[in-house]
Amino acid sequence: MDHTPALDNSSMEEENAPLYCICRKPDINCFMIGCDSCNEWFHGHCINVTEKMAKAIREWYCKRCQDKDPSLEIKYRSKKNREKDGEIHRAEKRSSTPDFKLEKRRGSKVKRSARMCGECEPCRRTEDCAQCDFCKDMKKFGGPNKIRQKCRLRQCVVRARKMLRVRDEELSLRERRDNIMHRRYSDEFDGNEMELFQQYKEQNLMWGSEDEDVPVFSPVRRKKAIKVKHVKRREKKFDKKKESRRHKQKQKHKDRIRHNSRVDGRQVGDLHQCLGPNCIEAARPNSKYCSEDCGMKLAANRIYEILPQRIQQWQQSPCVAEEQGRKQLERIRREQQAARLRLAEMERRFHELEGIIAKAKQQDVQQDEEVSETEGEDTDLQIFCVSCSHPINPKVALRHMERCYAKYESQTSFGSIFPTRIEGATRLFCDVYNPQSKTYCKRLQVLCPEHSRDPKVPVDEVCGCPLVRNVFEESGEFCRVSKRKCNKHYCWEKLRRAEVDLERVRVWYKLDELFEQERNVRTAMTNRAGLLALMLHQTIQHDPLTTDLRSNKDR
DNA sequence: CGTAACGATGTG
DNA sequence: CACATCGTTACG
Numbered sequence: 113m114d115h116t117p118a119l120d121n122s123s124m125e126e127e128n129a130p131l132y133c134i135c136r137k138p139d140i141n142c143f144m145i146g147c148d149s150c151n152e153w154f155h156g157h158c159i160n161v162t163e164k165m166a167k168a169i170r171e172w173y174c175k176r177c178q179d180k181d182p183s184l185e186i187k188y189r190s191k192k193n194r195e196k197d198g199e200i201h202r203a204e205k206r207s208s209t210p211d212f213k214l215e216k217r218r219g220s221k222v223k224r225s226a227r228m229c230g231e232c233e234p235c236r237r238t239e240d241c242a243q244c245d246f247c248k249d250m251k252k253f254g255g256p257n258k259i260r261q262k263c264r265l266r267q268c269v270v271r272a273r274k275m276l277r278v279r280d281e282e283l284s285l286r287e288r289r290d291n292i293m294h295r296r297y298s299d300e301f302d303g304n305e306m307e308l309f310q311q312y313k314e315q316n317l318m319w320g321s322e323d324e325d326v327p328v329f330s331p332v333r334r335k336k337a338i339k340v341k342h343v344k345r346r347e348k349k350f351d352k353k354k355e356s357r358r359h360k361q362k363q364k365h366k367d368r369i370r371h372n373s374r375v376d377g378r379q380v381g382d383l384h385q386c387l388g389p390n391c392i393e394a395a396r397p398n399s400k401y402c403s404e405d406c407g408m409k410l411a412a413n414r415i416y417e418i419l420p421q422r423i424q425q426w427q428q429s430p431c432v433a434e435e436q437g438r439k440q441l442e443r444i445r446r447e448q449q450a451a452r453l454r455l456a457e458m459e460r461r462f463h464e465l466e467g468i469i470a471k472a473k474q475q476d477v478q479q480d481e482e483v484s485e486t487e488g489e490d491t492d493l494q495i496f497c498v499s500c501s502h503p504i505n506p507k508v509a510l511r512h513m514e515r516c517y518a519k520y521e522s523q524t525s526f527g528s529i530f531p532t533r534i535e536g537a538t539r540l541f542c543d544v545y546n547p548q549s550k551t552y553c554k555r556l557q558v559l560c561p562e563h564s565r566d567p568k569v570p571v572d573e574v575c576g577c578p579l580v581r582n583v584f585e586e587s588g589e590f591c592r593v594s595k596r597k598c599n600k601h602y603c604w605e606k607l608r609r610a611e612v613d614l615e616r617v618r619v620w621y622k623l624d625e626l627f628e629q630e631r632n633v634r635t636a637m638t639n640r641a642g643l644l645a646l647m648l649h650q651t652i653q654h655d656p657l658t659t660d661l662r663s664n665k666d667r
Numbered sequence: 668c669g670t671a672a673c674g675a676t677g678t679g
Numbered sequence: 680c681a682c683a684t685c686g687t688t689a690c691g
Contacts, residue, residue, distance in 0.1 A: 225677095227685070251682085258672055262684060273686095275669065 131163070133158050134175075147168075149177040149184055229270040234277075241265045246276075307363045359387040359609060389413055415647065422646040429651065444630045451622045458616045462538075465612055470604050471590075473577025478592035498510055510602045518561035525550030525562065566603065569595045577601035 131138055133154045143156040143163040148171045156162055159174075166172070171187040178184050228235045239249045242262035249255035261267075263642035267277045384395040388406020401407040494501065495509045499516040532541045533551045542553040542560040553563055575591040591601055641647065 225685095246684095258681095259670095259682060266675075 121219075145172055147172060147174040147177055149173050149181070158496065202243050224610045227273075228268045232269045234272075235268050237266045238265075246565050286358065305621075307575065381608075415643075416645060419643070422650055426641055426652045431640070433640065434637065437633050437640075440633050444626050444633070448623065448626050451619055455616065455619045455623070458612060458619060462616065465608055468578060469576070471572070472578065473578050475574045475590045476571060477574045477594045507599055511599055514603055516568075522561040525549060525551065525553065526555055527553045535621065537616065540617060540620075556610055556613050558606055558613055566606070571596065575601050575604075579603040609619050 132144070135158050137155070141458075143166070144153045145156060145159075145161055145166050147151050147336040152174060152340075154161075156166070161169075161172075170184060171185075173184040173186060230236075240250065240253075240263040242253050246259055246261040246353060247253050247255075247261040247263050249257060249261070251257050261276055262272075264277065284366045349471060384400065385391075385400035386393045386395045386406050387400045387410060389409050390400060390401060391406050392471065393402035393406075395402055401410070473597050493506050497502050497504050497509075497513050497516050499513060499520055525546055527546060527549065529551055531541050531545075532554075534540060539557050542555045542557045542563050544553045544560075545551075546553065553560060555562065559566070571594075572596040575593045577591040577598070577600075579587045579589045579591055581587050581644045590596060592663065593600075
C-alpha cells in the first residue's frame, strides 16, 4: 500500500496491456486508426495519419495488408458527404474501438452505443414490458411522456446508468450475474476506479463500494474500457468542474483505503476500550461501551456537563418565540369565542326555522285565484335544465331542475371513511354507511338525494313558504297554494334547512381548525427549551452589550 | 444522492 | 416528421 496507485497502474499496464501498431506499444490514449483488413490498430503519429486526415477516410488499410494484397486501396469520403457526414463521424468515432469494428463486420444485428453493449439480454430485447414505470410513462401505454426513458427491462446491464436499470428483485439478481460477465466494457470504470480495483485485487480487501458486484477484469478488458471513454470524451471540451469533482472522489477513495488498511493491518478493529467514565474494560463488539451502565454513566455526565451552561445561555435573552406563542394563543382564544357565539346563533336559527316550518304547516290551502295569477306571466321564455340541458317550461323549471339534479347526484357517492362525530349537533351529515366502499356519506343530510327521497306530499298539504316583501322583509304571511301545485317555492324547507346547516358545518370546521392551531402552539411552547432541545442547540449572545432589538420592538 | 422533468439528439 | 431515448439540470 505504500506505493502510489498511479505508479501501480502504469507499471501494471506495461506488463499486461495489449500492444498495437508497428511500434508494438500499448494504446497511450492518442488518436488511433484501425486497418479494415487485419483489424490491427495503429497510432496516428506512427504512420503519419492525423485525426483530421482520418475524417476524410472511409476505408483504411495498413502497409502490410496493402503489400500483401495490392488491390486494397485506401478509400476516401467524397467532399460533399464529408460535411453532411459530420454526425456519422461522431458516431463512428465514439464507437471506433477495435471491438466495435469487429462487431460491425460480423454483421451483428443488435446496435451498440454509449448506453448499449449490444450483448446483454436487455440489449437484445425488443419489446417493452408495459409494466415498469418507464413503460407506463410512454405515450403508447397511455402515459404522459414525461420520463422518456427506455423500458427498464431493456436498459443495458453494462452501460445504462444504474438508476435506470431494472429494479425488480428477481431481475436484479440476474442483472448482477450479467454484470459480472459484461462489465468489461463499462465506461463507468475510468482510471481512478481502475487503480482502486487494482489495489483491491492486491490487497484483497473490499471498500464500501456503491455496487456490490465484483467486475471481472483482465488487463486487456480494462484497456478497452479506457479507450472507449477516451475516444468518446475527446471531442468534448475539458470540463474542469467535473474533473475536480472526480479528483475529490479519488481522494476520498484513497483515504478510505488508507484507513481500512491501517485498521486491518493492526488487527485492532474490534478491540476498543470502553468509553464509560473511568472504565478500563474492553468495549463489547459493535459497541463503544462494555455495558449499558457505562453508556448511561457517560450520557449522564454529558448532561451534567452541558446542561447548566445551556440553561444559563438560554436565560440570557428573552424568548421572542414564547412571546409570539402567547399572542397567538390569545388570538386563537378570541376566535374560538367568536366561533362559539356564531354556532349558538346558528343553533338558534335552526330551531327558529323548524318553528316557522311547523307554523306554516298549519295554514289552510287557498284553492282558487292563485292558480290563475301565475298562469298569465312567462309566456315565450325558454329555459334549459342545467343538469340535462333539455328545454323546459319556465313554470315547472324549478321543480324539474331540482329533481333532475337529484337524479344525477344520487348516482354518485360522496363519503369519507370516518363517521361524523360532532358532539351536540343534530342533523348535519347524512352519514349513511356504504359497505361497498366502506365510507360514510358526507353530504348534508337534508339534501342527500342518494340516501333520502323527498317525502311524498299529501294532497291537502299547503306550501307554507313565508312570503317576503322586497326580497328580505318577512311579511308574516305564508304561501297558501297547495304544496303539490306550487312551483314557485318547490322544496323551500329543504333549501332553507340546507342553508342553515351549511353555515353550521362551516362554524364547526372553523372551531376544529382553531383547536388544531391551539394544539400546535401549545406543543411548540411545551417543547421549547426542553432537555433535548437544550442539549442539541445553543443560544449564542453574539454581543452581550447590545440589547435585543426584537424584544424592544414587540413591547 | 436519487428522481422527475425536459430539451436535445438519434432514428426510421 | 414523429417517435425513442439520451444527457443535463433542478429539486428535495
